[in-house]
Amino acid sequence: MIIARVVGTVVATRKLDRLVGTKILIVQALDPGSETPKGDPIVAVDAVGAGYGEKVIVVVGSSARTALDDERSPVDATIIGIVDEIDVR
Numbered sequence: 001m002i003i004a005r006v007v008g009t010v011v012a013t014r015k016l017d018r019l020v021g022t023k024i025l026i027v028q029a030l031d032p033g034s035e036t037p038k039g040d041p042i043v044a045v046d047a048v049g050a051g052y053g054e055k056v057i058v059v060v061g062s063s064a065r066t067a068l069d070d071e072r073s074p075v076d077a078t079i080i081g082i083v084d085e086i087d088v089r
Helices: 062-067
Strands: 002-010 023-029 042-046 055-060 077-082
Touching: 002 042, 023 055, 023 077, 042 055, 055 062, 062 077
Parallel strands: 042 077
Antiparallel strands: 002 023, 002 055, 023 042, 055 077
């Protein structure tokens, strides 16, 4: 799982039938301790109703498809949670 911040949105007027009705967002991975951005932003399907600027939990790979209950969906990243607080000691 990855802690990330929603930094943008993707609008696709045409997409694969399996993705119709999904919201697609751009997320930037964060270092959980300092919230410093790390790596390049990625595109993720939103399964929880996240919005711009929110910290989220993202799963990638086969977990992303499992989170959508569709093993055949061509998804590499899915937002599965909205973060309320992080406590790193």
